[in-house]
Amino acid sequence: MSASFRLTDSTLRDGSHAIAHQFTTEQVRRVVAGLDAAGIPVIEVAHGDGLGGSSFNYGFSHTNETGLLQVAVETARYAKIAVLMLPGIGVKDDLRQAADLGARVARIATHCTEADISEQHIALAKDLGMEAVGFLMMSHMIEPEELLEQARLMESYGADAVYTVDSAGAMTIDGARRRVALLKANLSCQVGIHAHNNLSLAVANSLAALEEGVDQIDGCTTGLGAGAGNCPTEILVAACERSGWETGIDPIAMIEVADTAVRPIRPEQGVIDGDGLLLGYAGVYGSFLLHSKRAAERYGVPTRDILLELGERRVVGGQEDMIIDVAMELQRRAASKMVGS
Amino acid sequence: MTLRCAIVGSGNIGTDLLYKLLRSEKLEAALMVGIDPASEGLARAREAGVETVADGVDGLIERAAELDLVLEATSAWVYRINAPLYRRVGLRSIDLTPARLGPLVVPPVNLAEHLDAPDLNLITCGGQATVPIVAAVRSVTEVPYAEIVSTVASVSAGPGTRQNIDEFTHTTSASLVEVGGADFGKAIMVLNPAEPPILMRNTVFCALGDGYDRDEVADAITRMVAAVASYVPGYRLKAPPVFDEDLFRTPGGDVKARVVTLLEVEGAADYLPAYAGNLDIMTASAIRVAEAMVR
Numbered sequence: 001m002s003a004s005f006r007l008t009d010s011t012l013r014d015g016s017h018a019i020a021h022q023f024t025t026e027q028v029r030r031v032v033a034g035l036d037a038a039g040i041p042v043i044e045v046a047h048g049d050g051l052g053g054s055s056f057n058y059g060f061s062h063t064n065e066t067g068l069l070q071v072a073v074e075t076a077r078y079a080k081i082a083v084l085m086l087p088g089i090g091v092k093d094d095l096r097q098a099a100d101l102g103a104r105v106a107r108i109a110t111h112c113t114e115a116d117i118s119e120q121h122i123a124l125a126k127d128l129g130m131e132a133v134g135f136l137m138m139s140h141m142i143e144p145e146e147l148l149e150q151a152r153l154m155e156s157y158g159a160d161a162v163y164t165v166d167s168a169g170a171m172t173i174d175g176a177r178r179r180v181a182l183l184k185a186n187l188s189c190q191v192g193i194h195a196h197n198n199l200s201l202a203v204a205n206s207l208a209a210l211e212e213g214v215d216q217i218d219g220c221t222t223g224l225g226a227g228a229g230n231c232p233t234e235i236l237v238a239a240c241e242r243s244g245w246e247t248g249i250d251p252i253a254m255i256e257v258a259d260t261a262v263r264p265i266r267p268e269q270g271v272i273d274g275d276g277l278l279l280g281y282a283g284v285y286g287s288f289l290l291h292s293k294r295a296a297e298r299y300g301v302p303t304r305d306i307l308l309e310l311g312e313r314r315v316v317g318g319q320e321d322m323i324i325d326v327a328m329e330l331q332r333r334a335a336s337k338m339v340g341s
Numbered sequence: 342m343t344l345r346c347a348i349v350g351s352g353n354i355g356t357d358l359l360y361k362l363l364r365s366e367k368l369e370a371a372l373m374v375g376i377d378p379a380s381e382g383l384a385r386a387r388e389a390g391v392e393t394v395a396d397g398v399d400g401l402i403e404r405a406a407e408l409d410l411v412l413e414a415t416s417a418w419v420y421r422i423n424a425p426l427y428r429r430v431g432l433r434s435i436d437l438t439p440a441r442l443g444p445l446v447v448p449p450v451n452l453a454e455h456l457d458a459p460d461l462n463l464i465t466c467g468g469q470a471t472v473p474i475v476a477a478v479r480s481v482t483e484v485p486y487a488e489i490v491s492t493v494a495s496v497s498a499g500p501g502t503r504q505n506i507d508e509f510t511h512t513t514s515a516s517l518v519e520v521g522g523a524d525f526g527k528a529i530m531v532l533n534p535a536e537p538p539i540l541m542r543n544t545v546f547c548a549l550g551d552g553y554d555r556d557e558v559a560d561a562i563t564r565m566v567a568a569v570a571s572y573v574p575g576y577r578l579k580a581p582p583v584f585d586e587d588l589f590r591t592p593g594g595d596v597k598a599r600v601v602t603l604l605e606v607e608g609a610a611d612y613l614p615a616y617a618g619n620l621d622i623m624t625a626s627a628i629r630v631a632e633a634m635v636r
Contacts (some may be wrong), residue, residue, distance in 0.1 A: 056546035295407040318531040321544035
């Protein structure tokens with residue numbers, strides 16, 4: 001039987017956030033081989049912040065992403081390799097290079113209100129013969145109707161699919177359902193969901209999206225990803241099979257990949273600690289977590305206060321530089337309080 | 342003497358330029374050129390007693406003898422058509438589009454070198470805001486790699502910027518190296534839709550070579566911020582420069598330290614709202630360059 005939806009495993013892209021962008025070619029080879037053999041149709045590989053993300057602001061990659069992509073393309077026998085790019089961070093040349101290396105799916109990501117900066121990149125992906133996917137990040141911040149307007153823009157630029165992306169892991173089941181249902185009812189292109197697990201709802205949101213007819217779902221094996229992690233691919237596959245949704249993926253092989261290839265990279269993955277939960281509760285971009293922990297240590301202020309202040313300021317994905325700004329301001333406030341007392 | 346200036350483009354930037362020209366003692370707003378007779382910019386110019394042309398640059402070319410300088414506030418592709426026309430009639434121009442035909446100019450860094458060029462390009466708002474800091478650090482130590490993050494309010498980024506975000510990142514990255522003096526450069530642009538709109542923010546990361554002197558670097562940055570603030574009053578440091586020591590594996594090689602400069606730019610609100618520091622720094626830089634041409 002054919003699968004009820006298409007699964008994209010983003011362990012080697014979103015998972016990059018969880019390990020400060022330190023993936024090695026050997027890890028990529030093992031993970032791609034395992035996922036490919038289990039039947040995963042699309043595997044995303046890039047810096048966590050997409051092509052060109054290696055930087056002071058987001059963290060420098062251990063291994064150049066062209067090296068990682070090359071290994072992924074060589075290793076995959078059935079799966080297509082996907083890349084992510086954020087206009088403003090990556091440039092068109094990065095996309096051309098990825099296409100040359102053999103990437104076949106280009107996922108173009110913008111903040112949920114800024115779809116119009118993706119026009120030239122979606123068009124380029126199509127020119128390069130790639131599948132183009134629009135990726136609307138932080139979708140929880142706007143109402144479904146507004147999200148639809150932005151999704152329509154991406155569709156009009158030529159996107160083959162548009163995703164509602166819960167970058168902050170802040171979406172409730174009802175929120176995920178309403179967004180997917182509205183997009184499905186009004187778009188002729190495919191619709192996808194990318195869930196994070198900060199409120200422990202990633203699998204539930206993905207299953208709710210399936211009930212609303214979602215065409216594509218993202219997972220990360222063991223949940224390896226930004227914030228408290230993503231929708232764990234092996235759990236999603238098992239839960240789908242038991243709920244009667246065909247995945248086309250071997251659940252036992254998936255469990256094996258999770259245990260042997262991905263779990264060793266970050267054994268503690270899957271624990272939703274207070275800070276991870278807070279991201280979902282405050283609606284803060286998931287990849288801010290490690291940067292905030294580091295800034296908390298460097299400037300001697302609590303991670304929690306940094307995250308809450310970031311939520312207050314309504315910063316968006318890409319503004320990692322504001323973490324330093326917030327931490328220093330909290331440090332100054334604390335110092336003036338001490339002088340005052 | 343004063344320079345007789347023509348503004349080409351009657352949109353937001355052109356209109357902001359108009360008010361800055363009207364305030365300048367060294368510059369005269371002689372003409373504003375638009376393509377839409379009903380545009381608000383042209384109406385405001387007429388109201389201020391400035392002559393206007395509503396059917397493009399032909400009218401300007403006819404009057405070339407009465408003009409000294411063009412301030413171009415159209416778009417890159419329009420400027421590529423207009424620039425040769427200006428040259429033919431001997432008019433100089435300051436280009437606020439990202440067309441990059443003339444040398445890239447940042448007033449406190451390299452204006453003196455290019456003051457005689459017929460065509461000067463002002464890079465991008467992000468370039469005007471961050472290149473001075475890179476150049477300041479470079480004046481006292483090696484900068485193997487410089488990276489900037491420029492965040493602007495969504496409402497202050499027009500359709501031109503949005504459709505050409507790649508050109509913005511390319512041009513700004515190039516200016517960190519060509520004008521700022523870094524060995525490698527990377528520019529990142531972020532749009533933030535928060536309401537009320539945020540002020541323009543810029544963060545400049547400079548990798549530091551061995552043997553830098555903290556005080557020297559911090560002094561150079563502080564002095565440069567004052568130099569920019571002399572013509573962009575809302576340009577300021579959010580905090581003293583931050584020095585971080587760690588191993589950073591940058592494209593310019595491994596370094597052991599970086600300095601991070603957090604900047605904010607509040608606009609003068611001549612025509613555009615105060616949050617649009619990104620637009621103000623462009624028009625203020627253009628006026629600075631034009632005034633320097635008056636000798």
